Amino acid sequence: MARIFCIANQKGGVGKTTTTVNLAAGLAKVGQRVLMVDLDPQGNATMGSGVDKRQLELSVYDVLLETATIAQARVTSEKCGYDVLGANRELAGAEVELVDVERREKRLKEALVRVADDYDFVLIDCPPSLSMLTLNGLCSAHGVIVPMQCEYFALEGLTDLVNTIKQVHANLNKDLAIIGLLRVMFDPRITLQQQVSEQLKSHFGEKVFNTVIPRNVRLAEAPSYGLPGVVFDPAAKGSQAFVEFAQEMVERLGKP
Ligand code: ADP
Numbered sequence: 001m002a003r004i005f006c007i008a009n010q011k012g013g014v015g016k017t018t019t020t021v022n023l024a025a026g027l028a029k030v031g032q033r034v035l036m037v038d039l040d041p042q043g044n045a046t047m048g049s050g051v052d053k054r055q056l057e058l059s060v061y062d063v064l065l066e067t068a069t070i071a072q073a074r075v076t077s078e079k080c081g082y083d084v085l086g087a088n089r090e091l092a093g094a095e096v097e098l099v100d101v102e103r104r105e106k107r108l109k110e111a112l113v114r115v116a117d118d119y120d121f122v123l124i125d126c127p128p129s130l131s132m133l134t135l136n137g138l139c140s141a142h143g144v145i146v147p148m149q150c151e152y153f154a155l156e157g158l159t160d161l162v163n164t165i166k167q168v169h170a171n172l173n174k175d176l177a178i179i180g181l182l183r184v185m186f187d188p189r190i191t192l193q194q195q196v197s198e199q200l201k202s203h204f205g206e207k208v209f210n211t212v213i214p215r216n217v218r219l220a221e222a223p224s225y226g227l228p229g230v231v232f233d234p235a236a237k238g239s240q241a242f243v244e245f246a247q248e249m250v251e252r253l254g255k256p
């Protein structure tokens, strides 16, 4: 049975998509069966997994509107070693179209149940908002992975997300918990980043992943080749860190 995780943070540009595709590729590399779900109408995680969002016949949009199943809409990214339930601009319309339908926040959850045995991990890339799309992600998941940069306002932004997760936990999804905070784009030469990193650890303790993802230009270059860094340049420091993170995830989940 698949373990399902949302990669969420309501801020844009904090590394959600980079984390999603590289963790997916890292997990695939250590032998896990992975489905990557793109819930962002920008479709960056789709493109970054080698799947052309403009050529999708079916996407996560069809799954949310129940005009297709995940088994019909998923595609395999041969290069990356995982399956992709893609997204494109069409998904922006789902927000409005779902307003009046029943079980609107549970559509993705119900669809995932039917493919749960096909995977060890499902990773959901969320858009930078606390919208109906993100809510569908949070309702589906066992846990949330929060990528964050160690900057001055990082902790402040976290409060909104933590409150949303608490509300979803209380009202819609008893399973939901923050699995961990992942420090990304980390530059150890910057004193402030070290300080914020220490604050995070003292404040959130075990919830901060041991693995730290460094700022690494190869991770930023990889999407223009339609690949996660882990596949594009496996030897790069950032790629190695993501494989290490994949191993940490597998180990953490092995423990009761
Ligand atoms: P989000 O999905 O939260 O909007 P992205 O994953 O798209 O964020 O990342 C924002 C930008 O930062 C992208 O251009 C991406 O390539 C770059 N980036 C992300 N992580 C790293 C990293 N560890 N090192 C260097 N650049 C990174």
Ligand code: MG
Residues within 6 Å of the ligand: 016, 017, 018, 040, 044, 126
């Ligand atoms: Mg993104």
